[in-house]
Amino acid sequence: MSDDGARYYGPYTSVWAVHQTLDVLRRIFPYLTCDREITGGDARACLYYDIKLCTAPCIGMINQAGYRQMIDDLGQFLEGRTEPIVTRLRADMNQAAEALNFERAAALRDQIQAIERVVEKQKVVSSDYIDSDVVAMARTDGEACVQVFFIRSGKLIGREYFLMEGAAESPDADVITGFLKQFYDQAPNVPPEVLLPTEIEEMNIIREWLNSRRGGQKVELHIPRLGPQQELMQMAAENASATLSALQAQWQADTHRQEQALAELQTALDLPEAPNRIECYDISNTQGTAAVGSMVVFEQGVPKKSLYRRFNIRSVSGPDDFASMEEVLTRRFSRWQATQDASQAPGKKPDPAFSLLPDLLLVDGGKGQLSRAEAVLERFELTGRFFLASLAKHNEELFIPGQSESLLLPRHSQALYLVQRVRDEAHRYAITSHRQRRDKAGIASQLDTVPGIGPMRRKALLAHFGGLQQIRQASTEELLTIPGITIKLAQAIRETLGQE
Known part of the structure; x- marks a missing residue:
């Protein structure tokens, strides 16, 4: 969410929910949706004014203060605060009726009734009115x-x-x-x-x-x-x-589509059998910091979330997705190699995420990511053991080793929907993992800058005081009540955190 001065509402889990909300709102509060410059002096309004989905500020049918009031009402409506809106609209309706402006009074009456129809569907669950x-x-x-x-x-x-x-x-x-x-x-x-x-x-x-x-x-x-x-x-x-x-x-009802998608993918990639195990990899970072690689696994066309793995990038400095992808794949196949060696040792259960090879390995990106993946497979002598491709988002094209031209799956095919879903899942899992790592680092990073504060003391400080602001406000005597905090450490904490 951008910190751009705008007011945001949500989040919504589906586009359908967003459009449903907007449809209701626009009938109650007919806000402007076009991008024309509003002067109030246009010769005529568009069709939306005629069908009562716009108040037509473009031709001066509502002034700036009136339009601002309507948008404020819309905001309150989204926040569930409808009583002040209805009270004011009733007063405006009565005032319009007394002035014999019956057309406006009727419009306000319809607006009030539309609000009340929505509100009556909202269940009253508390009498204390706490949000x-x-x-x-x-x-x-x-x-x-x-x-x-x-x-x-x-x-x-x-x-x-x-x-x-x-x-x-x-x-x-x-x-x-x-x-x-x-x-x-x-x-x-x-x-x-x-x-x-x-x-x-x-x-x-x-x-x-x-x-x-x-x-x-x-x-x-x-x-x-x-x-x-x-x-x-x-x-x-x-x-x-x-x-x-x-x-x-x-999901169970989608089984037929999954089988169709795997069959189409087998044909498109000329595979000897359907790719029952698909792995996909993606990288997420913020300007090279808190970089994380994701590994997602689909079996029989459905996500196998117990086999998802994340990799905190260790060897790469700065925003280098190519090198990060190489590190992730190297670590993945190093673990595969380790499971092969460990299989000879009795009583040790291998990690199912790494013990099997995929039928199809996808990397998110273009030719650069693909070449790094090829190099890793060659290093582990895995070239040709399974199918490798990269999926570029721009044209949803697949790049395949040894082929100069990319492969475009049919636009509305189940095969394309499947690889898109696999890629999007890897992307989402990478972003989620990156945010978790970034947030965790953000909470701890300021305390980590204090010499002598390690994970145990940091945890003890946060558990006792509750947050960085309380630690900043704590006196030296209060800091000394925490086990492991000496007078020297307490002074270092106050000096370091007090600089902000």
């Missing part, structure tokens, strides 16, 4: 679905679900922690209260971070045990479970 987000989770067969209820002014105004990637082996608390970091890093606003299904280890750190995301205003994290809040949590958990069941049923 809060309710975060619940359901898990089954290695999948995790997080459901968020948005409570504004005591009403349930919306809900969204999110599938958590790579959560198969993570405990509930870690999944919730990862979700909070990802969701509120992109969320346009943070409510004063967030309800959680379980205790999380970094509760104080997350609370401090959310406070900063809310402009310094306090955010409470609660785990409801009894009463209406616990009932809300139960409702959200049941929604998450139902959503996950529906998605799994849909």
